[in-house]
Amino acid sequence: MTRHPARLSRLLALVYLLVRLGLPEHAAQAVPPVQRMVLPNQLVLLVSKEHSLPLVTLQLSVDAGAWRDPQGAEGLAYMTASGLLQGTSTHTATALHEELTFLGAFLQASSGRDYATVRLQVLQRNLDRGIDLFLEVLTQPAFPEEEIRRGIEQTVATVQAAEGRPQQVVERAFEMALFLAGPYGHPVEGTPTSLPRLTREGLIAFHRTYYRPNNAILTVVGDITREEIAAKLLPRLAAWPAGKIPEMALRPQFAQGPKTVQIDRPVTQAHIVVGHAGIRRGNPDFYALSVMSYILGGRLVHEIQSKRGLTYAVNSLFDLGRYPGAFRIVLQTKNASAREAISLALQRMERMRQVMVSEEELERAKRYLVGRFRALFGTQAGLADLLGEVEYYRLGLDYLERYPSLVHSVTREDVLRVARAYLHPESPILVVVAHLKEAGLDEPGKSPPFRSSGP
Helix, strand or coil, rough: CCCCCCHHHHHHHHHHHHHHHHHHHHHHCCCCCCEEEEEECCCCEEEEEEECCCEEEEEEECCCCCHHHHCCCCHHHHHHHHHHEEEEECEEEHHHHHHHHHCEEEEEECCCCCCCEHHHHEEHHHHHHHHHHHHHHCCECCCCCCEEEEEEEHHHHHHHHCCCCHHHHHHHHHHHHHHEEECCCCCCCCCCCHHHHCCCHHHHHHHHHCCCHHHHHEEEEEECHHHHHHHHHHHHHHHHCCCCCCCCCCCCCCCCCCCEEEEEEECCCCEEEEEEEEECCCCHHHHHHHHHHHHHEEEEHHHHHHHHEEEEEEEEEEEECCEEEEEEEEEEEEHHHHHHHHHHHHHHHHHHCCCCCCHHHHHHEEEHHHHHHHHHHHHHHHHHHHHHHHHCCCCCHHHHHHHHHHHHHHHHHHHHHHHHCCCCCCCEEEEEECCCCCCCCCCCCCCCCCCCEEE
16 A cells, blocks of 8 residues: 555645534534443443544543642653653654654643543544554553653753743742642642652553553544444453552642732733632532633723723633632733732622622623533534543533533522632732832732722
8 A cells, every 4th residue: 555644644634624614603513422331441431423524533531630649749640641652662752653643643642630631633544553553552651761751851941941931930829829738739740849759660650550441531533433433442442451540538728818929020010810719620500600700700801901901911710620729810910000900800809799790791601601612512622622521520421412501590699699609809819920119019018918898
């Protein structure tokens, strides 16, 4: 057979373009059918077949995120995931890259706070070989010493470079101030102190322990048939042995505000985070909080950015995961405007707790959230991500159909209730990276200087 890797790469690029540009609007919004099965080795398999494009996406979500990092070995989950692509028992990293390029395939591996993901996107005609390489990377990584050490050094350099950027500094300082103990108190990538301690043997042990089928979810999306699943996928997956997964019970501990951290830097604009403890993804108030957070974010933009021109950027969000995360408002402003901008942010939080939102704000938020959710169906990668998340957080296979109605069921009273329950402008964790003298924060008695006052 004549090989044309360049032609295959161009075809795959065309497929991606068609996915993003060529699908009709209703295709991105239609709820795709999903089949779920649990294999004998306890691997959860989710399949969504769609045959308009000759492309298949396989994504494995492994419950092996940074929350499992041992104390003193922060970054272990991250380096284990990235190390999967550094070579296998039969392929060097270079050979693996070359074969994937020939196949016109993309293979990625990464780790987040909760779980690690390994994703393959491959043309349908090369699915057989793509599955082989996908499972080889998952089950037979070599973790070569030289490649792993180089990867650790590169990650240390990246983390250290981030420490020189004010936005990364303020975000990290906020997390250090808020999280006293628990799964989310350290960077996913690790720290300059913890990373050099990691060893090849540690990565091998972490992989051997957690990269097991009974600790994973495999999502298959795209141009694949029932017969291909039975013939090409299931026999290979069945050979992957289950293992005993250690039980871990972590209890997040959060600092109680008010608490202020001020970091003096020679910068022209202040970088600010104000927030407090948040919720976990499984909280039943998730939908009302999503609506409330969107409305609050819109009000912050209007009041602080559009109306007064104080900020370059402002947003609010809840970090959601297996465990409770953080609520935060993130903003940037001129040093001289820092105090005013923070006071306004706290006032907007307080107003959310005191005054019911308008019907117009409520409906606008619902339309946005539902529209954004449906847009996830427009790409295979987006759908694979969503299905893996739905399974991991045990939301139910019908979640894709239920989500719009769950959002639309939120009332103005619900928004007020969750604002009062989950927003705490009276006791925030406040972190400021700024030229403190220009910001008026260098004088005794001016720190902590911010309080919410009135609606």
